[in-house]
Amino acid sequence: MDVLVPLAVDEPKTRLAGTLTSAERTAFARATCADVLDSIRGSGHAPEVLATAAVDVDAPVRVDDRPLTEAVNAALDDAFEAGAERVGIVMADLALVTPTALGRLFGADGDVVLAPGRGGGTNAVVVSEPEFRTDYHGASIRDHREAARAVGADVTEVDSFRLATDVDEPDDLVEVLLHGEGRAREWLVDAGFEVATDGRATATRAQE
Amino acid sequence: MDVLVPLAVDEPKTRLAGTLTSAERTAFARATCADVLDSIRGSGHAPEVLATAAVDVDAPVRVDDRPLTEAVNAALDDAFEAGAERVGIVMADLALVTPTALGRLFGADGDVVLAPGRGGGTNAVVVSEPEFRTDYHGASIRDHREAARAVGADVTEVDSFRLATDVDEPDDLVEVLLHGEGRAREWLVDAGFEVATDGRATATRAQE
Numbered sequence A, B: 001m002d003v004l005v006p007l008a009v010d011e012p013k014t015r016l017a018g019t020l021t022s023a024e025r026t027a028f029a030r031a032t033c034a035d036v037l038d039s040i041r042g043s044g045h046a047p048e049v050l051a052t053a054a055v056d057v058d059a060p061v062r063v064d065d066r067p068l069t070e071a072v073n074a075a076l077d078d079a080f081e082a083g084a085e086r087v088g089i090v091m092a093d094l095a096l097v098t099p100t101a102l103g104r105l106f107g108a109d110g111d112v113v114l115a116p117g118r119g120g121g122t123n124a125v126v127v128s129e130p131e132f133r134t135d136y137h138g139a140s141i142r143d144h145r146e147a148a149r150a151v152g153a154d155v156t157e158v159d160s161f162r163l164a165t166d167v168d169e170p171d172d173l174v175e176v177l178l179h180g181e182g183r184a185r186e187w188l189v190d191a192g193f194e195v196a197t198d199g200r201a202t203a204t205r206a207q208e
Helices: A022-042 A068-081 A099-107 A140-150 A170-179 A183-190 B022-042 B068-081 B099-107 B140-150 B170-179 B183-190
Strands: A002-007 A046-051 A061-063 A087-090 A112-116 A122-127 A155-157 A193-196 A202-205 B002-007 B046-051 B061-063 B087-090 B112-116 B122-127 B155-157 B193-196 B202-205
Touching (some): A002 A022, A002 A068, A022 A046, A022 A087, A022 A099, A022 A183, A046 A068, A068 A087, A122 A140, A140 B170, A170 A183, A170 A193, A170 A202, A183 A193, B002 B022, B002 B068, B022 B046, B022 B099, B022 B183, B046 B068, B068 B087, B087 B099, B099 B122, B112 B140, B122 B140, B140 B155, B170 B183, B170 B202, B183 B193
Parallel strands (some): A002 A087, A046 A061, B002 B046, B046 B061, B112 B155
Antiparallel strands (some): A087 A122, A193 A202, B087 B122, B112 B122
């Protein structure tokens, strides 16, 4: 199965701007994307990066500078027109993802398989109903449930902490330190981050 | 299997104090606990509430006013001394829990089965190694991995968004609205909460 991996190339992860410089955010986002690509291949599928601009990554790249929803839906259209039976969409910022977690996603039954993200997002989808369209605005998990119902598609949801954890905000970094298994975690450790435990655990950065 | 459900009876959920009154926090915490008890029974196991004070809930209650770690470890000791082979510990504030999610926890192999919570916590444990002791301070998931290793126990981790989501802070309420299936969600809806979608989805309360 082809798996689309949407990636924002310029100024990614703006909500980490108080924690990482622009160059660091790009480096961290690329490390995370590389982990996601590895995990997709590790689960036996073929990733294709759906990037907002040309980018050097270890996978085929499709460039589309339109907003996420439009770019994903155009790629879905093209895939089904080219004869695909199922298409996956996995966000590039899932720093905890593993081949096992993706295996549960890709192996789930259902015309539309959804992996909810924290805060109402949809972090991964598998679509085998060509009429289904994504909509990543707002509480997308709720909209995707309704969109699937509207085209008569069976919906399955995958209950995974690893798939639910996209890394958007400083509070999310500690999840990578505690549960990450790839380059994104290594990048944070090399950049001086460590787990602090004052109440709920957080990531702090050593002074240089 | 006996499953301990630790419950703070007085002034629960203090981090929701800006969002809910003291009486509301207690009512919401009890609704959530009732959902957890139902799900444990629904998964075929027997819950016992480990409460900080006497409390009226729909399950046997063991009262222990010591801090969480000490109370849980004493209950584990007693259970293994009474001949238990496996003991579960499931936090009372897992408002998204379902019998299916708990089935994955209770059915997992391993001397110690851990369900990580967001922010380094440990939201559920199944113990079949009597030497294992809990420690809920700090980044407990890391400490529990080490504690299991220290007594030669095999560790399995269950990858579940439903088990990872404890409801501590205002930002967590939207998860209950979007994914909850029981009394906790009903309680929030009756109290006027609804999903707002300004960026990442949050829960807002209608003005009265």
